[in-house]
Amino acid sequence: MSVGLREVAARAGVSVRTVSNVANGFAHVAPDTRRRVQQAIDELGYRPNSNARQLRRGRTETVSLVVPEIDTPYFAELASLTVRIAEERGWTVHIDQTDGDPDRERRMVAGPVGRSVDGVLCSPWAVSSEELSRLRTGPVVVLGERRAASGLDHVAIDNVAAGVTATAHLLSLGRRRVAAIGAQPHLHNGTARLRLDGYRSALREAGVPVAEGLVARVQTLHRPDGASAMARLLDSGEQVDGVFCFTDELALGAMRTLAERGLRVPEDVAVVGFDDIVDGRWSVPALTTISPDKAQIARMALDCLAARIADPAAPDRDLVAAHRLLVRETASG
Amino acid sequence: MSVGLREVAARAGVSVRTVSNVANGFAHVAPDTRRRVQQAIDELGYRPNSNARQLRRGRTETVSLVVPEIDTPYFAELASLTVRIAEERGWTVHIDQTDGDPDRERRMVAGPVGRSVDGVLCSPWAVSSEELSRLRTGPVVVLGERRAASGLDHVAIDNVAAGVTATAHLLSLGRRRVAAIGAQPHLHNGTARLRLDGYRSALREAGVPVAEGLVARVQTLHRPDGASAMARLLDSGEQVDGVFCFTDELALGAMRTLAERGLRVPEDVAVVGFDDIVDGRWSVPALTTISPDKAQIARMALDCLAARIADPAAPDRDLVAAHRLLVRETASG
């Protein structure tokens, strides 16, 4: 049957507690005893029962990462990095998927924290930080910019600045009819809003009139939305010589529409994306994009969560990770 | 502090056991008692401690999914589907990442099974099924074709048949210099080998000589490998008018090289990929590919694992999921 400390102890002729000491590498175990116990452990193939250990210790060394989708390149990369970096501190990551469903988001933040996981990293779409803050029962760090004092720690890049950079880059190439694809007025998560603010601000700064007809809304941030948004823009009769897409996926979708319409990228229409997903590095032409430092985001978030776990009462923080413009083929001059 | 059954029981004026009965929805609880207990549960915000529950019950209702990479489109999609489908049966999925490291693969299969998880779905790269079978300490289902009696359950598509289909499709378009990109003679996982067998077999069947110079090896299955393999093929002086890539990622990399060399797809070189990842649906031109039924793979694997958990002694099974050729732009006539 199951091999526990009990069985190992019997075999090695020591107490259960001593086996525990050896298994945990405690000091003050006689070398000879350690050897004997270790041998028994190996022979019986003892593996500690993490449930029992966690129950006793009160900590799980596990955090959960709550994202809308795990099969989306951005989140997949972020998840992968988070898992790797968490491993460095001996943490396990439990990845959860909400599909952007508000109830799921609420459940994931309210439910397991402090029970099966020590803390949560949450990237919300449909629920505001304020509400999450009310629901939470343990340490929570939000991935995404803080828009007001919310009672939760936040980690994000400066989306407004990034929006400015992306748009300004298109303007610097001489484009004057720069569209934006990705407005999401229906979402609680304000990321799209911030990028749009950056877009508008860059136009104003350059003295280029902001044409509302050049701002395309989308339901989600995936390729089909980008493709249809691009089609709508072109069909609307607006002149377009540049597009700032709020995600690379939107940009790749838009590029497909442009190709289908016989428009050349970047000659006829320059494109800038956002996220720096792998696909953009390999598209033809390669996608110019805003590259958030995802590893830094993951690391900051985990550090922040660790600090929050250590001191639940500390004032909440608003951390900003780095980003940079990556000039590739779809928008270069 | 922590709210357990004890606290709820005290508040509701019943025994701990009764609270447990209510929390688990057992029959034989008086309506009035149930109401009172439920109210106490709500007021105190009681949430069961899953560690304690699992320790006591001996089951975790959790399975782990062990894949080489979670930020690779194929595995990300598979993981997402697995999580969703597992949810239907009330299971939680713990996603683990091995980076194709043999020691990690061994650890993930040997370690947690029967402890923190009830079973494992493993997609091995570096370790053979036979070895995994020896190491395992609980129910394990391998994602990937079985090459010999291994002592483990397997779920996969018929890679040889798929390789034949892909290659035959290129031949049917009149291509006679069909290359293959993706041979991986260094890996223990035999998938590439099987697809290569299919490729050769289709050529033979069509009476087209198999030129070994047209088979390109790769280290990994990602875009850069596809790009450099394509470059090597073109530089080698071999005539090429069609390529069967063993993954879509390889194909997308190859397409980038073709574009850089000024070769048109599909006019000059037709391309067929494998996996049907989202990126291929949106590339320009859109990628013709072999589409494995990933949802079916996930479902079969979970069903199979459930059966294995229910009866650890049952003979091992070899399940075959469906696949089909998806003709898009890179190879159509």
Added chain:
DNA sequence: TCGTTGCATTGCAACGTTGCAAACTAGAGG
């Protein structure tokens, strides 16, 4: 009246581990 039945509720023990504090051992010093 008394056992019988069936529902409702309960106490006890145990899952495998670790914190705590006590107990033991051997060698050093008085």
Added chain:
DNA sequence: CCTCTAGTTTGCAACGTTGCAATGCAACGA
């Protein structure tokens, strides 16, 4: 020889939950 100290080892209880078996209770039929 005894005490002290430092180094080892141990027993007990508890983490929060559920399985088991027993108990209490009311209504029932004989």
